[in-house]
Amino acid sequence: MIGTSGVRAGDNNRDLYALVEEFFRTTFATDNALITEAVRRMLAAGGKRLRPRLTLLAAEANGADPEAQLPLAAYMELIHVGTLIHDDVVDRADTRRGVNSTAVDYGNRVSVLAGDYLFAWIFKNVTASYPAPIPHILSSTLADITDGEVLQLRALGNLELPLAGYIEVVLKKTASLFAASAECGAIMAGASTLRVKALRDFGLYFGVAFQMLDDLLDMTASEAELGKPIGNDLRERKMTIPLILALEDATPEFRTRLERHFGDPDGPGAGEAIRALVADVGEAGGLRKTREAIAGYVERAKMSLAPLGSVPARAELAALADGLSRDSIARTR
Amino acid sequence: MIGTSGVRAGDNNRDLYALVEEFFRTTFATDNALITEAVRRMLAAGGKRLRPRLTLLAAEANGADPEAQLPLAAYMELIHVGTLIHDDVVDRADTRRGVNSTAVDYGNRVSVLAGDYLFAWIFKNVTASYPAPIPHILSSTLADITDGEVLQLRALGNLELPLAGYIEVVLKKTASLFAASAECGAIMAGASTLRVKALRDFGLYFGVAFQMLDDLLDMTASEAELGKPIGNDLRERKMTIPLILALEDATPEFRTRLERHFGDPDGPGAGEAIRALVADVGEAGGLRKTREAIAGYVERAKMSLAPLGSVPARAELAALADGLSRDSIARTR
Numbered sequence: 001m002i003g004t005s006g007v008r009a010g011d012n013n014r015d016l017y018a019l020v021e022e023f024f025r026t027t028f029a030t031d032n033a034l035i036t037e038a039v040r041r042m043l044a045a046g047g048k049r050l051r052p053r054l055t056l057l058a059a060e061a062n063g064a065d066p067e068a069q070l071p072l073a074a075y076m077e078l079i080h081v082g083t084l085i086h087d088d089v090v091d092r093a094d095t096r097r098g099v100n101s102t103a104v105d106y107g108n109r110v111s112v113l114a115g116d117y118l119f120a121w122i123f124k125n126v127t128a129s130y131p132a133p134i135p136h137i138l139s140s141t142l143a144d145i146t147d148g149e150v151l152q153l154r155a156l157g158n159l160e161l162p163l164a165g166y167i168e169v170v171l172k173k174t175a176s177l178f179a180a181s182a183e184c185g186a187i188m189a190g191a192s193t194l195r196v197k198a199l200r201d202f203g204l205y206f207g208v209a210f211q212m213l214d215d216l217l218d219m220t221a222s223e224a225e226l227g228k229p230i231g232n233d234l235r236e237r238k239m240t241i242p243l244i245l246a247l248e249d250a251t252p253e254f255r256t257r258l259e260r261h262f263g264d265p266d267g268p269g270a271g272e273a274i275r276a277l278v279a280d281v282g283e284a285g286g287l288r289k290t291r292e293a294i295a296g297y298v299e300r301a302k303m304s305l306a307p308l309g310s311v312p313a314r315a316e317l318a319a320l321a322d323g324l325s326r327d328s329i330a331r332t333r
Numbered sequence: 334m335i336g337t338s339g340v341r342a343g344d345n346n347r348d349l350y351a352l353v354e355e356f357f358r359t360t361f362a363t364d365n366a367l368i369t370e371a372v373r374r375m376l377a378a379g380g381k382r383l384r385p386r387l388t389l390l391a392a393e394a395n396g397a398d399p400e401a402q403l404p405l406a407a408y409m410e411l412i413h414v415g416t417l418i419h420d421d422v423v424d425r426a427d428t429r430r431g432v433n434s435t436a437v438d439y440g441n442r443v444s445v446l447a448g449d450y451l452f453a454w455i456f457k458n459v460t461a462s463y464p465a466p467i468p469h470i471l472s473s474t475l476a477d478i479t480d481g482e483v484l485q486l487r488a489l490g491n492l493e494l495p496l497a498g499y500i501e502v503v504l505k506k507t508a509s510l511f512a513a514s515a516e517c518g519a520i521m522a523g524a525s526t527l528r529v530k531a532l533r534d535f536g537l538y539f540g541v542a543f544q545m546l547d548d549l550l551d552m553t554a555s556e557a558e559l560g561k562p563i564g565n566d567l568r569e570r571k572m573t574i575p576l577i578l579a580l581e582d583a584t585p586e587f588r589t590r591l592e593r594h595f596g597d598p599d600g601p602g603a604g605e606a607i608r609a610l611v612a613d614v615g616e617a618g619g620l621r622k623t624r625e626a627i628a629g630y631v632e633r634a635k636m637s638l639a640p641l642g643s644v645p646a647r648a649e650l651a652a653l654a655d656g657l658s659r660d661s662i663a664r665t666r
Contacts, residue, residue, distance in 0.1 A: 031476075031480065032480050032483055034483055034487070035483065086445050086446075086449060089422060089441050089442065089445045090441065090442075108422050108423065108441060109422065109423075109486060110483070110486065112419050112422045112445055112448075113419075113479050113482050113483050113486070114483075115445075115449070116419060116448070116449075116452070116475070116479040117476060117479035117480055117483065119449070119452065119453075119475075120452075120472050120473075120475035120476035120478075120479060121476050123456055123468075123472035123475075124469065124472040124473045124475075124476050126472075127460070127465070127466075127468045127469035127472055128469055132460070133460075135456075135460045135468055136457065136460035136461055139453050139456035139457040139459075139460055140453075140457045142449070142452075142453035142456075143364075143450060143453035143454050143457050145453075146446050146449040146450035146453060147364065147365050147450055149446050150365055150367055150368065150443070150446050150447075150450065153442060153443065153446070154367070
């Protein structure tokens, strides 16, 4: 989670953010103290709580009291936290992921169990307290997230990954949870099928733009903002959107440098190679084209909201989406 | 999973085993090919399919067609498979867990994702196709399993772990899934509350006896049967039932040897120390007392079945429980 300044909260959004934080601070606890602590640490590391805010705004946009959906909104963030805990499981002991790694503090075994427990605890609560199709949406979403992460792992270092392949991964690993967050808020507010779909679509497009911004930040933010070195995705041989778009107009030298780096991503010259590749991506238009792609998905997200009419929550949702676009512009100036 | 000869299948049980195997071979597939393959490999490594057999027998004992519950029975085994895949995640690369380790073949990251996907896929299907409270029972059970595994991790090397602490861990990490397997079979057959509880209790006691036998085998079976070295639990500093019961009558020398080994469980003399400790456990009556404890839980399991009357499936369930007891006798002669 990157603490960007771009997704700025309006007054109401700031209230929703505070509501979510308050809920976590006062109400969240599982029956397992070790796991509660691991989750609290992960939550304390920051985050804009965008997923729960989508749930609350989707409920509000359909005439419901957002506060009544705080627990459901919190489960959305906790699914995200569970995936972060599992993301920290490493194949060899290292500390490259910074201070917030459960795996580094507790070991891989505990990270796996903590994430498993958290997922199971969420489903246990959701199946006890929410009607169909909420439990099904949440479990389908977790299946999508992990499926997307497996697809992403298989695409590591694949220079031929087409844009459509990237979008498939992102729809599953990132956008599905934003879509479910908005969809479930609308469902719990008793919204019509059309309005539920509108909010699901908003979440989906918002999620794609969010991931694209995340990819962009990996090449343009400072190490202090990221909590990890710039170009970390390149070190992990991830095919991110700036890289894929830059490859459309890559010079032979750029392509050769990339192939050489992917052949030895942890070698002695890796730091130097990554800095050169980040410059290559910029020169080939990868950052600019990513900014344009983000703007396109932000537009689609906002257009999806048409069925909501002119309720205030619609403007809040649109403002969250515009924040992604604004941030991408600030980063590529 | 240990291929014991003790849990022998009667004719009908053999049919149920074959039904489950056939179902996995012909019908099981997830939407992710890599994960389907990982699960199939884990299934091919063996196993008696006791959990699905409890589901099918519980349905049959209440007048339902067991075949109709094959998918639900399969989910019970697949929850177990998911926990095995996650058990294989290691803190450092090693191959001590033998040939069936997903982590060794694919790496920790893939093991974590494969298990996550499998759990989510199960819940996705169960929430789509089964009525309350089945989805809630399954997710609560997975929460119990992981909670129990965390408790077990925290108790590693704790010589003062009381018998009640061991039982708490086993009820959660092992018995809960056997209990859920039998309970859900009964629920789907439309059984009365009393009969559902009878089958849940059977599964719970059966599960405790099953885990105690597993602990016993770790000290008495051959390396070929176990697929790992004898005394592997001691190497992992697990507080198993033979060890806990042996400590009740431990000589000072035995206790000192144990403390020394737990202080350096992977040291150069560990193999020798483990062999000596296994002998110590036997001399202090740990194996005999474990056998007696298993017999006690088997009796309780069988007594739980009283509300079923004299249906054939009751005799089959009792035979499965007796198999655990018989096996423990064969191993401690």
